[in-house]
Amino acid sequence: MTPSRTSTRRKVLISGASIAGPALAHWLHRAGFEVTVVEKAGALRAGGYPIDIRGTATEVVRRMGILPELRDAHTDTRRYTFLDADGRTVAALDGHAVAGGEEGPDLEVRRGDLATSLYALVRDDVEFLFDDSIDTLDESEQGVVGVTFRSGRQRTFDLLVGADGMHSRTRASVFGPEEQFHRYLGHCFAIFTMPNSFGLSHELTMWNVPGKAAALYAVGDDDRLHGFLSFHQPEPPSAALRNPDVQRDLVGAVFADARWEVPGMVDAMREADDLFFDTVGQIRMPHWSSGRVALVGDAAYAPSFLTGQGSSLALVGAYMLANALATNRDHATAFAAYERRTREFVAENQALVDTGGATLFPTTAGALEQRNARLRKLDTMPSATARPAYSALRLPKVAPTR
Numbered sequence: 001m002t003p004s005r006t007s008t009r010r011k012v013l014i015s016g017a018s019i020a021g022p023a024l025a026h027w028l029h030r031a032g033f034e035v036t037v038v039e040k041a042g043a044l045r046a047g048g049y050p051i052d053i054r055g056t057a058t059e060v061v062r063r064m065g066i067l068p069e070l071r072d073a074h075t076d077t078r079r080y081t082f083l084d085a086d087g088r089t090v091a092a093l094d095g096h097a098v099a100g101g102e103e104g105p106d107l108e109v110r111r112g113d114l115a116t117s118l119y120a121l122v123r124d125d126v127e128f129l130f131d132d133s134i135d136t137l138d139e140s141e142q143g144v145v146g147v148t149f150r151s152g153r154q155r156t157f158d159l160l161v162g163a164d165g166m167h168s169r170t171r172a173s174v175f176g177p178e179e180q181f182h183r184y185l186g187h188c189f190a191i192f193t194m195p196n197s198f199g200l201s202h203e204l205t206m207w208n209v210p211g212k213a214a215a216l217y218a219v220g221d222d223d224r225l226h227g228f229l230s231f232h233q234p235e236p237p238s239a240a241l242r243n244p245d246v247q248r249d250l251v252g253a254v255f256a257d258a259r260w261e262v263p264g265m266v267d268a269m270r271e272a273d274d275l276f277f278d279t280v281g282q283i284r285m286p287h288w289s290s291g292r293v294a295l296v297g298d299a300a301y302a303p304s305f306l307t308g309q310g311s312s313l314a315l316v317g318a319y320m321l322a323n324a325l326a327t328n329r330d331h332a333t334a335f336a337a338y339e340r341r342t343r344e345f346v347a348e349n350q351a352l353v354d355t356g357g358a359t360l361f362p363t364t365a366g367a368l369e370q371r372n373a374r375l376r377k378l379d380t381m382p383s384a385t386a387r388p389a390y391s392a393l394r395l396p397k398v399a400p401t402r
Contacts, residue, residue, distance in 0.1 A: 020297030
């Protein structure tokens with residue numbers, strides 16, 4: 001493959017069109033890059049479960065100009081109710097008192113609403129290749145990355161960025177198998193939609209016993225809600241990760257003796273056509289780049305949903321990578337700057353799973369009672385905006401190269 005030099009603009013291929021990919025595409029386009037985004041799905045993925053935009057990420061979306069529309073899309077969860085094994089209320093928290101931080105209120109939006117806003121920013125300026133993916137890549141030619149796509153087309157790019165999620169194919173192709181970087185956190189989960197036959201509105205209700213949790217999440221006033229089933233598993237169930245039928249059977253067996261509304265949730269899970277099952281884990285890598293290839297978002301540093309920081313890290317990481325590339329012509333220098341300036345922020349947020357920032361799923365009776373005691377204390381405290389349980393990062397100004 002022969003590189004094209006008809007333009008002096010640096011060409012970047014981004015693999016993945018969820019959160020980090022379009023965010024990076026926006027900032028790189030503004031900085032004068034020629035950007036292509038490849039996405040294996042046939043179209044933008046709408047809908048989806050709620051995600052958080054917190055702290056520094058709120059400033060990123062403000063600079064992008066999409067903060068007002070995301071505020072309009074805010075799910076406005078008004079109540080969090082925690083139940084015991086028999087469905088009795090342990091604590092009920094006001095949603096408006098839970099969200100907030102030093103940089104303003106946190107946002108919670110449907111993942112699809114954020115993805116749609118990001119895509120709308122760049123769809124007229126960035127090339128999108130839907131229903132395609134990277135088949136092979138080759139850095140052997142001087143100064144370019146040669147890419148052969150699944151569709152058969154061949155292209156060359158100055159740089160390649162993997163923004164293709166926790167199970168990144170880009171990372172596997174360049175850095176090696178996921179097992180080298182995956183830190184399993186001892187839990188599995190299943191998410192699916194089901195009928196809202198409970199009259200729930202703008203609220204989350206969570207049932208817990210040691211090592212198991214079930215939640216009903218009504219994002220709005222819809223006739224559908226999100227069902228969530230999570231359980232402790234000492235070793236990752238490798239067979240289940242590849243087989244939806246095994247996933248359904250595993251979840252059904254784990255919750256076979258559960259009370260409250262859990263039996264009906266298991267039935268709904270078995271019937272759902274949008275079941276998403278995975279292990280709870282993190283990606284921890286010694287380096288986020290190799291040659292002309294870099295990683296961003298979950299592909300590089302998935303923090304796990306236990307931290308509530310996945311989307312925020314994706315937005316901030318995309319901003320920091322774009323800034324580094326915009327201010328350093330040499331890609332190796334840029335990638336080093338990106339990592340140097342961002343790694344501590346990532347590490348502090350990933351550490352929330354170790355420092356008590358994520359305690360929703362206790363695995364022992366004692367730990368569950370301690371968590372419930374903390375929830376009861378919060379339930380009786382006056383409403384106040386607490387210091388957020390995540391770290392902040394001072395953002396540099398993205399400098400255009402045009």
